[in-house]
Amino acid sequence: MKKILMLATGGTIATLKTGEGKIPQLTSQELLRTVPEIREICQVETRQLFQLDSTNVHPDHWKQIARAVSEAYEAYDGFVVTHGTDTMAYTAAALSYMLPGSRKPIVLTGAQNSISERETDGRRNLLDAFLYASSACAWGVTIVFDGQVMLGTRAKKLRTKSYHAFSSIGYPELARIRDRKVYPVLPLPAGLGRPQPALELDPAVFVLKLIPGVRPDVLALLRPAYHALIVEGFGVGGVPYYATADFAREVGAWVEAGKVVIMTTQVIYEGSDMSVYQVGHQIKQAYGVIEAYDMTLEAVVTKTMHLLPRCPDLAAFREQFLTPVSHDILLPAGEEGPL
Incomplete structure (x- = not known):
């Protein structure tokens, strides 16, 4: 029987109703007691790392979770992290x-309703998480939710209330769970082992969502405060290229200042392709911005935070950003960077 460490961080799954709304209050042990079948699957030990609504989870909490896993890595066969759904995809990617x-x-798992409620997805999700963590096909960082096993770099929350809250974007699910059985979809990849923890992050990253008529001077206001800018463009990665080209020049000023500029798309599925239209092609060719292709926004943000402290210059950052990690990016043939 495998030995699994459960790390609890709060979230909806652990909430109780109060006069001011739902607040995470249930401890890791209380969560575990609601699903006694877990004890039939594996040996479980628990730790309460923190007790937060996931809207309050930030990069320092990611470090806390990663450190807890790293320090306990040799003593356990796997880990289950209970977490709020709102920022779960960010935490999983990080x-x-x-x-x-x-x-x-x-x-990682959680719920759309508290595990204390009669109508809840919490008990099933928690049981499924332990079923997968105890299975022979399990590996890496994943989100288990509504019978799906999704890579942490590919999962995204798409629904605010439905139990089918998460989907795997642009990449197949690793496995599916039905009737307390795990059905692998993809084989184990080669080269897995004990991860070397990389806990340093630079949170000075800003995401700018473009709207028609956006004023380019906002870029000048942001530049002193941030080390990287992620621009969510239109469609396949279009950016405004008005007659004055002010927006493009402001992007160029970021690059000239040695700061990272990454272009992605507001559209969830199928990714960017800045070569399609002149408005995207010009800004990529003229200023050398990095294109995120089919990465999720959560992966783009957390990979940028991860790489900023490790890359001495923009060339090194570009190479590392375009190097796939846990299938986070699919590059078109001929794109710079190792495949």
């Missing part, structure tokens, strides 16, 4: 970069 290539599973 852990994928902070603890890369793990042979042992690091499984």
